[in-house]
Amino acid sequence: DVKVTQSSRYLVKRTGEKVFLECVQDMDHENMFWYRQDPGLGLRLIYFSYDVKMKEKGDIPEGYSVSREKKERFSLILESASTNQTSMYLCASSLPRLGPQHFGDGTRLSIL
Protein backbone atom coordinates (compact mmCIF):
# COMPACT_ATOMS: atom_id res chain seq x y z
CA ASP A 1 0.00 0.00 0.00
CA VAL A 2 1.06 3.57 -0.66
CA LYS A 3 2.12 5.36 2.46
CA VAL A 4 2.12 9.15 2.61
CA THR A 5 3.37 10.48 5.92
CA GLN A 6 2.97 14.02 7.16
CA SER A 7 5.26 15.13 9.93
CA SER A 8 2.66 16.46 12.36
CA ARG A 9 -1.04 15.79 12.96
CA TYR A 10 -1.52 18.99 14.98
CA LEU A 11 0.59 22.12 15.03
CA VAL A 12 0.19 25.47 16.77
CA LYS A 13 2.32 28.43 15.69
CA ARG A 14 2.35 32.15 16.17
CA THR A 15 1.73 34.92 13.66
CA GLY A 16 4.90 35.82 11.78
CA GLU A 17 6.67 32.52 12.38
CA LYS A 18 8.16 30.52 9.50
CA VAL A 19 6.41 27.15 9.44
CA PHE A 20 7.57 23.96 7.75
CA LEU A 21 5.21 21.09 6.91
CA GLU A 22 6.91 17.92 5.73
CA CYS A 23 5.54 15.12 3.62
CA VAL A 24 7.19 11.83 2.65
CA GLN A 25 5.88 9.12 0.32
CA ASP A 26 7.26 5.63 -0.11
CA MET A 27 5.96 4.63 -3.55
CA ASP A 28 8.39 6.42 -5.84
CA HIS A 29 5.61 8.66 -7.16
CA GLU A 30 6.68 11.48 -9.44
CA ASN A 31 3.80 13.79 -8.51
CA MET A 32 3.28 15.35 -5.11
CA PHE A 33 0.71 17.92 -4.01
CA TRP A 34 -0.13 20.24 -1.15
CA TYR A 35 -3.76 21.22 -0.48
CA ARG A 36 -5.57 23.07 2.21
CA GLN A 37 -9.12 22.22 3.18
CA ASP A 38 -11.52 24.64 4.82
CA PRO A 39 -15.20 24.15 5.66
CA GLY A 40 -17.43 24.99 2.71
CA LEU A 41 -14.49 25.52 0.35
CA GLY A 42 -13.35 21.96 -0.29
CA LEU A 43 -9.78 21.09 -1.20
CA ARG A 44 -7.76 23.88 -2.75
CA LEU A 45 -4.44 23.22 -4.44
CA ILE A 46 -1.53 25.28 -3.12
CA TYR A 47 1.41 23.82 -5.08
CA PHE A 48 2.31 20.64 -6.84
CA SER A 49 5.52 19.09 -8.07
CA TYR A 50 5.98 16.63 -10.92
CA ASP A 51 9.68 15.97 -10.41
CA VAL A 52 12.57 16.74 -8.13
CA LYS A 53 13.24 20.48 -7.97
CA MET A 54 10.17 21.15 -10.15
CA LYS A 55 7.14 22.98 -8.82
CA GLU A 56 3.97 24.51 -10.17
CA LYS A 57 1.65 27.00 -8.51
CA GLY A 58 -1.82 25.83 -7.76
CA ASP A 59 -4.90 27.93 -7.13
CA ILE A 60 -3.79 29.61 -3.90
CA PRO A 61 0.03 29.84 -3.72
CA GLU A 62 0.22 33.27 -2.07
CA GLY A 63 2.01 33.16 1.26
CA TYR A 64 3.43 29.69 0.63
CA SER A 65 6.50 28.17 -0.94
CA VAL A 66 7.59 24.58 -1.49
CA SER A 67 10.73 22.55 -1.73
CA ARG A 68 11.38 19.21 -3.41
CA GLU A 69 15.02 18.25 -3.07
CA LYS A 70 14.37 14.50 -3.08
CA LYS A 71 11.73 12.53 -4.94
CA GLU A 72 10.11 11.17 -1.81
CA ARG A 73 9.89 14.43 0.13
CA PHE A 74 7.79 17.54 -0.52
CA SER A 75 7.86 20.40 1.97
CA LEU A 76 5.40 23.25 2.34
CA ILE A 77 6.69 26.47 3.85
CA LEU A 78 4.64 29.29 5.29
CA GLU A 79 7.07 32.16 5.00
CA SER A 80 5.40 34.36 7.64
CA ALA A 81 2.39 32.65 9.14
CA SER A 82 -0.86 34.57 9.38
CA THR A 83 -4.13 33.71 11.12
CA ASN A 84 -5.91 33.16 7.78
CA GLN A 85 -3.56 30.23 7.18
CA THR A 86 -5.20 28.29 9.99
CA SER A 87 -6.47 25.22 8.17
CA MET A 88 -6.18 21.50 7.53
CA TYR A 89 -3.21 20.83 5.22
CA LEU A 90 -3.17 17.68 3.14
CA CYS A 91 -0.28 16.21 1.18
CA ALA A 92 -0.87 13.74 -1.65
CA SER A 93 1.13 11.80 -4.20
CA SER A 94 0.34 10.05 -7.48
CA LEU A 95 1.83 8.57 -10.61
CA PRO A 96 1.81 10.96 -13.59
CA ARG A 97 -1.20 10.92 -15.94
CA LEU A 98 -2.81 8.05 -14.08
CA GLY A 99 -3.96 8.90 -10.62
CA PRO A 100 -5.41 8.24 -8.21
CA GLN A 101 -3.98 10.40 -5.48
CA HIS A 102 -3.03 9.02 -2.08
CA PHE A 103 -3.27 11.33 0.89
CA GLY A 104 -1.41 11.70 4.13
CA ASP A 105 -3.29 11.96 7.43
CA GLY A 106 -3.32 15.75 7.28
CA THR A 107 -1.91 18.45 9.53
CA ARG A 108 -4.28 20.66 11.49
CA LEU A 109 -2.40 23.93 11.72
CA SER A 110 -3.50 26.73 14.01
CA ILE A 111 -1.90 30.15 13.77
CA LEU A 112 -2.43 32.27 16.87
Next chain:
Amino acid sequence: RKEVEQDPGPFNVPEGATVAFNCTYSNSASQSFFWYRQDCRKEPKLLMSVYSSGNEDGRFTAQLNRASQYISLLIRDSKLSDSATYLCVVLQNTGNQFYFGTGTSLTVIP
Protein backbone atom coordinates in the same frame (compact mmCIF):
# COMPACT_ATOMS: atom_id res chain seq x y z
CA ARG B 1 -17.66 27.98 -13.66
CA LYS B 2 -16.23 25.35 -11.33
CA GLU B 3 -14.34 22.45 -12.86
CA VAL B 4 -16.29 19.93 -10.80
CA GLU B 5 -19.68 20.43 -9.17
CA GLN B 6 -21.48 18.29 -6.65
CA ASP B 7 -24.71 18.63 -4.73
CA PRO B 8 -23.46 19.23 -1.16
CA GLY B 9 -26.50 17.57 0.40
CA PRO B 10 -26.86 16.68 3.16
CA PHE B 11 -28.42 13.36 2.31
CA ASN B 12 -30.06 11.70 5.32
CA VAL B 13 -31.22 8.18 4.51
CA PRO B 14 -32.41 5.21 6.58
CA GLU B 15 -30.35 2.07 6.89
CA GLY B 16 -30.90 -0.23 3.95
CA ALA B 17 -31.82 2.55 1.54
CA THR B 18 -30.29 3.10 -1.87
CA VAL B 19 -28.75 6.51 -2.44
CA ALA B 20 -27.16 8.08 -5.52
CA PHE B 21 -24.83 11.03 -5.92
CA ASN B 22 -24.05 12.85 -9.13
CA CYS B 23 -21.13 15.01 -10.06
CA THR B 24 -20.66 17.11 -13.21
CA TYR B 25 -17.39 18.23 -14.76
CA SER B 26 -16.76 21.05 -17.19
CA ASN B 27 -13.73 19.94 -19.20
CA SER B 28 -14.61 17.43 -21.89
CA ALA B 29 -10.94 16.43 -22.14
CA SER B 30 -10.97 15.01 -18.61
CA GLN B 31 -9.52 11.55 -18.64
CA SER B 32 -9.76 9.87 -15.26
CA PHE B 33 -12.42 9.92 -12.59
CA PHE B 34 -12.55 8.84 -8.97
CA TRP B 35 -14.77 8.77 -5.93
CA TYR B 36 -13.20 9.40 -2.54
CA ARG B 37 -14.67 9.05 0.91
CA GLN B 38 -13.76 11.45 3.70
CA ASP B 39 -14.68 10.92 7.33
CA CYS B 40 -14.94 13.86 9.70
CA ARG B 41 -11.52 15.36 10.44
CA LYS B 42 -9.74 12.67 8.42
CA GLU B 43 -8.01 12.59 5.06
CA PRO B 44 -9.81 11.61 1.82
CA LYS B 45 -9.47 7.94 0.97
CA LEU B 46 -9.96 6.41 -2.45
CA LEU B 47 -13.28 4.61 -2.66
CA MET B 48 -13.16 3.61 -6.31
CA SER B 49 -12.02 4.64 -9.74
CA VAL B 50 -14.69 5.19 -12.38
CA TYR B 51 -14.30 3.36 -15.67
CA SER B 52 -15.99 4.17 -18.97
CA SER B 53 -18.07 1.00 -18.91
CA GLY B 54 -19.13 1.49 -15.31
CA ASN B 55 -17.87 -0.59 -12.42
CA GLU B 56 -19.09 -2.15 -9.25
CA ASP B 57 -17.45 -2.92 -5.93
CA GLY B 58 -19.80 -4.71 -3.58
CA ARG B 59 -22.62 -2.33 -2.70
CA PHE B 60 -21.05 0.54 -4.63
CA THR B 61 -21.55 1.22 -8.34
CA ALA B 62 -19.85 4.00 -10.26
CA GLN B 63 -20.83 5.21 -13.71
CA LEU B 64 -19.46 7.68 -16.21
CA ASN B 65 -21.46 9.53 -18.85
CA ARG B 66 -19.00 11.33 -21.11
CA ALA B 67 -21.67 12.77 -23.39
CA SER B 68 -23.35 14.58 -20.50
CA GLN B 69 -20.13 15.00 -18.55
CA TYR B 70 -21.17 13.52 -15.26
CA ILE B 71 -20.20 10.69 -12.98
CA SER B 72 -22.40 8.98 -10.45
CA LEU B 73 -22.05 6.85 -7.35
CA LEU B 74 -24.79 4.48 -6.23
CA ILE B 75 -24.77 2.97 -2.75
CA ARG B 76 -27.14 0.06 -2.16
CA ASP B 77 -28.25 -1.29 1.22
CA SER B 78 -26.78 1.67 3.11
CA LYS B 79 -24.97 0.96 6.38
CA LEU B 80 -24.42 3.27 9.31
CA SER B 81 -20.71 3.08 8.52
CA ASP B 82 -21.35 4.64 5.09
CA SER B 83 -21.94 8.01 6.80
CA ALA B 84 -19.24 10.29 5.43
CA THR B 85 -18.58 12.95 2.82
CA TYR B 86 -18.13 11.66 -0.73
CA LEU B 87 -15.86 13.59 -3.08
CA CYS B 88 -15.73 13.25 -6.82
CA VAL B 89 -12.37 13.87 -8.41
CA VAL B 90 -11.43 14.48 -12.03
CA LEU B 91 -7.98 14.23 -13.60
CA GLN B 92 -7.57 16.29 -16.74
CA ASN B 93 -5.65 15.20 -19.79
CA THR B 94 -2.53 17.12 -18.83
CA GLY B 95 -2.21 14.36 -16.32
CA ASN B 96 -0.95 16.35 -13.39
CA GLN B 97 -3.80 18.30 -11.88
CA PHE B 98 -6.76 16.85 -10.05
CA TYR B 99 -10.01 18.74 -9.56
CA PHE B 100 -12.17 18.03 -6.54
CA GLY B 101 -15.83 18.55 -5.93
CA THR B 102 -16.72 20.12 -2.60
CA GLY B 103 -18.23 16.84 -1.44
CA THR B 104 -21.65 15.41 -0.70
CA SER B 105 -22.51 14.69 2.91
CA LEU B 106 -24.28 11.41 3.67
CA THR B 107 -25.76 10.40 7.02
CA VAL B 108 -27.29 6.94 7.34
CA ILE B 109 -29.87 6.86 10.11
CA PRO B 110 -30.71 3.76 12.19
